Amino acid sequence: MTSEIEKIKKRDGRVVNFNSSKIADAIYGSMTDVGMTDYEVAEELATEVVDLLEKEKDSEELLTVEQAQDVVEEILIKADQAEVAKAFILYRQERKEIRNKKKQILEKEEIDQVDKTFDANALRVLKSRYLKKDEEGNLIESPAEMFERVAVHVALPSIFYDPKVFEKGGDYDFSTENLKVEEELKVGDYALNDSHVEGLRRLYRRLEEEGKVKKSWEDFLSLLKQGEFDEYQKEIEAYYELMTERKFLPNTPALVNFGRELSMGLACFVLPMEDSLDSIMEGLKKASLIFKSGGGVGYNFSRLRPEGDYISSTGGESSGPISFMTLFDKMTDVVKQGGIRRGASMGIMNSDHPDVEKFITAKKNNEKLNNFNLSVFIKEDFWDYYEKGEPYPLENPRTGEVSKKVDPEALFDLIVHQGWESAEPGVIFDDNVNEYNPFRDSLGRVDTCNPCGESVLYPNESCDLGAINVWAFIEEDGKNGEREVEVDWEGMKKAIRLGTRFLDNVLDINKYPLEDIEEMSRATRKIGLGMMGLGNFLYELGLPYNSEEGREKMEEVMEFINYYSKVESISLAKNRGKFPYYDKSFFGEGKLPLAGYEEENNQNLNWDLLVNKIQEHGLRNAYTTIIAPTGSTSMIAGTSSGMEPVYSLVYEKKVSVGSFYYVNPVFEKVMEREGLFDDDLVKNISDREGSCQNINYIPPRFKDRFITAMDISGENHVKALASIQKWVDSSVSKTINFPADASPSEMKRAYLLAHDLGCKDVTVFRNKSMQGVLEAGGEDKEEKDSGEELESLKDDKSNGRSVYSEAGVNENQGSIGQDFNEDDEEKCPECNSELKISEGCKTCPNCGWSACSVS
Numbered sequence: 001m002t003s004e005i006e007k008i009k010k011r012d013g014r015v016v017n018f019n020s021s022k023i024a025d026a027i028y029g030s031m032t033d034v035g036m037t038d039y040e041v042a043e044e045l046a047t048e049v050v051d052l053l054e055k056e057k058d059s060e061e062l063l064t065v066e067q068a069q070d071v072v073e074e075i076l077i078k079a080d081q082a083e084v085a086k087a088f089i090l091y092r093q094e095r096k097e098i099r100n101k102k103k104q105i106l107e108k109e110e111i112d113q114v115d116k117t118f119d120a121n122a123l124r125v126l127k128s129r130y131l132k133k134d135e136e137g138n139l140i141e142s143p144a145e146m147f148e149r150v151a152v153h154v155a156l157p158s159i160f161y162d163p164k165v166f167e168k169g170g171d172y173d174f175s176t177e178n179l180k181v182e183e184e185l186k187v188g189d190y191a192l193n194d195s196h197v198e199g200l201r202r203l204y205r206r207l208e209e210e211g212k213v214k215k216s217w218e219d220f221l222s223l224l225k226q227g228e229f230d231e232y233q234k235e236i237e238a239y240y241e242l243m244t245e246r247k248f249l250p251n252t253p254a255l256v257n258f259g260r261e262l263s264m265g266l267a268c269f270v271l272p273m274e275d276s277l278d279s280i281m282e283g284l285k286k287a288s289l290i291f292k293s294g295g296g297v298g299y300n301f302s303r304l305r306p307e308g309d310y311i312s313s314t315g316g317e318s319s320g321p322i323s324f325m326t327l328f329d330k331m332t333d334v335v336k337q338g339g340i341r342r343g344a345s346m347g348i349m350n351s352d353h354p355d356v357e358k359f360i361t362a363k364k365n366n367e368k369l370n371n372f373n374l375s376v377f378i379k380e381d382f383w384d385y386y387e388k389g390e391p392y393p394l395e396n397p398r399t400g401e402v403s404k405k406v407d408p409e410a411l412f413d414l415i416v417h418q419g420w421e422s423a424e425p426g427v428i429f430d431d432n433v434n435e436y437n438p439f440r441d442s443l444g445r446v447d448t449c450n451p452c453g454e455s456v457l458y459p460n461e462s463c464d465l466g467a468i469n470v471w472a473f474i475e476e477d478g479k480n481g482e483r484e485v486e487v488d489w490e491g492m493k494k495a496i497r498l499g500t501r502f503l504d505n506v507l508d509i510n511k512y513p514l515e516d517i518e519e520m521s522r523a524t525r526k527i528g529l530g531m532m533g534l535g536n537f538l539y540e541l542g543l544p545y546n547s548e549e550g551r552e553k554m555e556e557v558m559e560f561i562n563y564y565s566k567v568e569s570i571s572l573a574k575n576r577g578k579f580p581y582y583d584k585s586f587f588g589e590g591k592l593p594l595a596g597y598e599e600e601n602n603q604n605l606n607w608d609l610l611v612n613k614i615q616e617h618g619l620r621n622a623y624t625t626i627i628a629p630t631g632s633t634s635m636i637a638g639t640s641s642g643m644e645p646v647y648s649l650v651y652e653k654k655v656s657v658g659s660f661y662y663v664n665p666v667f668e669k670v671m672e673r674e675g676l677f678d679d680d681l682v683k684n685i686s687d688r689e690g691s692c693q694n695i696n697y698i699p700p701r702f703k704d705r706f707i708t709a710m711d712i713s714g715e716n717h718v719k720a721l722a723s724i725q726k727w728v729d730s731s732v733s734k735t736i737n738f739p740a741d742a743s744p745s746e747m748k749r750a751y752l753l754a755h756d757l758g759c760k761d762v763t764v765f766r767n768k769s770m771q772g773v774l775e776a777g778g779e780d781k782e783e784k785d786s787g788e789e790l791e792s793l794k795d796d797k798s799n800g801r802s803v804y805s806e807a808g809v810n811e812n813q814g815s816i817g818q819d820f821n822e823d824d825e826e827k828c829p830e831c832n833s834e835l836k837i838s839e840g841c842k843t844c845p846n847c848g849w850s851a852c853s854v855s
Contacts, residue, residue, distance in 0.1 A: 003050050009062040011099075012110045018063065020050050023072060028479070030076075030087040033672075039479035049075045107139050114144040114244050121662070122636045128831070129632065129849070130255050144244070149259025151239035152190050153199055154250075157508035158501075159187070159229045160203050160213070161576050165220060168577045171211040179204060179217050185224060188233025195259050199509050202263075206508065206522075212577075238498055246637040247473070247491075248499040249532075250466040251628065253294045254506060263511035265464075266521070267628070268296035268344070268450035272459035275303050275398060280324055284331055286514055291335040291343035293513040295462075296451040298346035300377065301325060305398040306354035320355050322362050325369060332371035344451040344841075344851050347372045348428065351379050351411070354394045354403040360414050363424050373841075374425035375761065376415055377447050382408060383431070383755075413744075416751060419764045420744040423837065426453060427751060428761040433731070436593040438622055439524070442584040451851075452841055453761045454628045454733035455528060460520035464506050464527045465628045466499055468492065470557055471533030471639045474540045485540055493564050496529065500568040503527035504576075504620055525579035528626025528730060529565045531557070532633065535640030539666040544704050545645040546716035551723040554643070556604055558625075558727035559596060563605045565624035570613050578618030585622060587614055593623065595758050596726035623729035629839035631850040638665070642839050643724050643734055647709045648690025650682055653833070661686060667706050674702070709737045710767060714750035722757035731760040733839045740768040765837045 008018045024046035028039055049071050053063060056071070069092060076085035098120065102111045105123045115123065123143065132141035141149075160166055179201045185192045192200070204220065207213045215223070223229065242248045249255070254265035269290055271283050287297045305311075307320025325347050332343040347369065349359040360376060363369050385392040391405035415427060433456050434445045449456045455463045473488040473495075507525055512518035534554065535545065543550040573579075582588070590611050597607050627643050634641045641647075651662040661682045671677035676698065684695050691708050692698050709717075717736040725732050736750055747764060754762045828835055828844035835842045835851075842851040 004054050005050070005057060005063055007062055008068065009064045010113075011065055012112050014113070015062060020046060023049050023068065026069075027072065027076070027084070027088070030084045030091060033087040033091075034083040036084065037479075045075055045079060045081070048079070106142065108142070112142065112144055114147065115142070117244055117246065118143060118636065119638050122638055125632055125635050129252070130636075132260070146255065147240050147243045148190070148236075149193065149196075150250070150255055151236045151243065152187065152192065152196055153258040153263075153509060154239055154254075154502050154505050155187070155232055155236045156196065156199050157203055157505040158235055159224075159232050160207055160508075162229060162232075164223060164228060165215050166207065166212055166576075167214050168212065168575075170214055172208070172214050173211065174208055174213065174216045176205045176208050176217070181221065183225075185221075187224075187236065188227075188230040190233060190236055193259060195261055195263055199263060199511075202511065203508060239502055242495060242498055242502070245472065246469050246639075247495045248466060248468050248502070249630075249633045249637060250502065250506070251463070252632060254466075255633075257294060258509075262293060263509075264293045264295065264513060265506050265510050266295060266462045266512075267465050268298065268452075268455065268463040269513075269517055270298045270448045270450065270457040270459055270461055273299045273301055273303060275305055280304070280327075284327060287328060287343070287345075288331055288335050290513045291332060293511075295513065296344035296346075298348065298448050298450045298455075298457070299328070300348040300350070300448040301359075302348070302350035302353045302377070302447070303397050306396060306403065307358070309396060309398060320358075321349065321353075322355060322358055325362075325372065329369050329371050343371060345372045346449060346451040346453065347374050348377050348448055349374075350377045350447065351382050352393065352395050354396055356394065357406070357411070357414060360418050360425055363422060364418070366422065373451055373453070375428050375449070375453060376425050377428045378430060378755075380431040380434070386412065412751075413748070416748045417744050419751075420742070420747050420766055421769060423763075423765045423769055426761060426763045428453070428456075429755050429759065432755065432758050433760045436595065436729075438585040438587060438591070438593050439581065441586070442581075449731065449761065452629050452733045452839065453763060454530075454626050454731045455526075456730055456760065457526070458520065458524075460514075460516045461524060461526060462512075462517055462521040463626070463628070464503050464510075464521070465530065465626060466503050466528070467530045467532040467628070467630050467633065467642070468495055468499060468561060469533045469634075469637045469639055470531050471536040471540070472637075474537060476540070485542075487541075489560070492560065496561055496564040497568040497571075499529050500527065500565045500621075500624060501572065503529060504569070504572055523580045524622040525620060526623040526730070527621045528628055529561060529624055530627040530630070530642065530728075531561060532630040532637060532642050533639035534643045535646035536664070536666050539646065539664070539670075539706060542705050544707050545720060546707055546712045547704075551720055554720060554723045555596070555602070555726060558724050559604055562594065562596075562625045562727045562729070563607070563610065566610055566614070566619065569620045569624050570610075570617050572620035573618040576620060579620060579622055581622065582618050587619055590615060593729045594727060599726070625728050626730040627724060627728055627732040627734070629733045629841050629843075629850065631838060631841065631843040640664075641843075643720070643732065644839060645707065645709045645712060645720075647836070647838060649692055649706060649708060650685040650690050652686045664706075667692075670702065670706075674699075709735075710739060712737065714738050714742065714746060714764075715753060718750050718754045718757065718759065718762075721754065721759050721762075725757075725759050733841075734763070735837055735839060736762060736764045738764065738766040740766065742766050 003018060003020050005018045007015050009015050024042045027045050028042035031042055052071050052075060053068060057063060073085055073089060076088060099111055101120050102115055102123055103109065105120060105127055106115060126143050127139060131139055131143065131146055134140050181197050185197060204213060204217060250265065251267045253267050257264050271286055273279060273283055283299065290297050301321035304321040304324060305318045307318060309318040311318055328345060332345055335343060349356055356376065359374065363374060382392060386408040392408040392411060393402040393405050395401065396403050415425060418425060428449060430445065430447070434440050437446055443458055446456050446458055448459065450463050473492040475486050475488050477484045504527060507522055512521065538545055538550050538553065541553065543553050592611065596602065630642045646664055649664045649667045653660045653662065663682060668677055671681065685692055688694050689710060691711050692706055693703055693711055714736055721732055721734050738747060747766065751762055827833065828849050831844060833844050835844055
């Protein structure tokens, strides 16, 4: 459809090209609201609209969006399309209300194009935790400005890998003592702020130390000022679009800190812990610095001698690892983590430590160690004793001698019971973790992870994380009357490769909290590209999360992400060099850190070709994939968290002016098409803990499709975890949910199944099991005496798109939340809402606060 009108003025003042097809799309959207699906009719009506606009056009003034919409209403009424006109008018009013709400949230007179992209709840999260504020707490940054400062910061390393500056095999030597900058610097149209300039200095020093910079600082600045690197404006814009189109988001620290003074974009770290007071106190100091810079920390306390053990220097007795853990816990309490949240920690103890039984019960009733997640590292040899029923030896790490022997099944049952009772400790499976560890033969077995368990790391390694929003690559076409839903695999491939480059650049530009961490992190160059939006993705495709078809699609997507992240890592290695520890790894032997690679019959892509390319060119990154929590970042993207199923179709938030209901966007869309969506449905689902399973007027095919986390058995949660783990280098942050009335025996079967299926670690949560954590609503069921439940284990040998309010106000919203138990709820420290457990972390469904440092 051609038109004499060339330009149109948007509400924010921007002048853009006039596109008549957008009028047809807007009319068609209102038609579908009333059950009409003929796009040709929409196009005919749009032609009439354009004709009238051309007739009424003032040659001296630009057409405005409001004028165009007024004419749409007029044409619809003239064409006797009263229902469509009404739907269009209501849509305009709804959008006006949303715009006004966004203006209020962002303290702006007019919203821009980026503000329009994100729903109101996402903007609240951004305002609360991400956007810059002045000393009085007033916003001084918009979402668009935030994404721009991050995009510029992350693109800077690519400039230093330009052939005009970088030589992979170079051995140059320039001074880095005086890296002056005396005037404003720009990359294309993008001005660099002070933090960006400091990042340039940091990049120059690092590459100069390696002898790979072939220009002096002065010559480099001269090239920059002459515009020799202006082409990297395209890379800045690519990162900006990737984030603002919600196709990829890095972890919280990068969004908060990049382009700002702190400049620390990594989420979490692992620190060594040796059996000496010096090591313990040094670890305490290092952890405090990490918390100050915005990261979380994982420690394995198994090298510390047990409680009551001999101390030669004093002749006294050791207080044991748990007592020292309380020091770290108290320190965490008083160090505010980068002004964002209190520090998150992971405490780990090996299954053969003499204090392991005390460790398992250390958080009973949540009376201490509340800043820690706990996990038992189940040593590889444990299973031999377990299967044979032989006593399991616990060894003193100081002497290597056996302190005592325990019943392995009783020890495992104790772990399960504590998980049943209070959601901790989790478990880490040594054999599954180290079977695919590329450094096992050179660096030894890895036995530590980050606070949420998805990053298995050696001491001083770090988490460099981001997530592909797989839901963003769903394409739906209903213009011909038949609705077709497809996956934009080409678009996803592009995002994966760009996201991989983004995360690799983070390792170079990042301001590390400690020198040891910088050295080790850049030696292995592990990155963690993960996913979010899987729950919504499967909803769109009509695939139940707990079905074989659903798990096959999960595997297909994760295989795709891993494959093309490695394609990009190979490309980066060719141009920038292999990760320094490449020769210490098994990649040169044609191996991969993936169980899926060994299952040739279940592969969709040519992995043998990729392995050959790795052997030829190397890899830039030892790991490329991790499934980390995406609590607040998935709220920003308006989608479901990580690889989790949708937790609840409806979440009720009570405020002083009434109740508001957040509704899953895919569920709302489908129910509207079926003529089933109304206030009663929203209320009915809210009253049923966010599930539609017990609503009799919803057809069975939709109950199967819109399954939620609490509708899924523990076994099927584990199977989903295993399906994703096959194609993940490191590990996966996921919660294995159980209903309140689940027995310890049922949970035990899930633990054992997870081990058998190759899962690397497990986090469980039984509804209503843990005081101080958000739980699904409904009446409490009577629980058995905990002692009886522990005894019973011995008999088991088997291994949101809209927000609905009472006033009828709607807004775009991702899927979050659920109804809550009113007793003993722990409140969010930022907004006072009740917390929930998701992806193994305490998380606020309202503002996005998380006890984990990555989401």
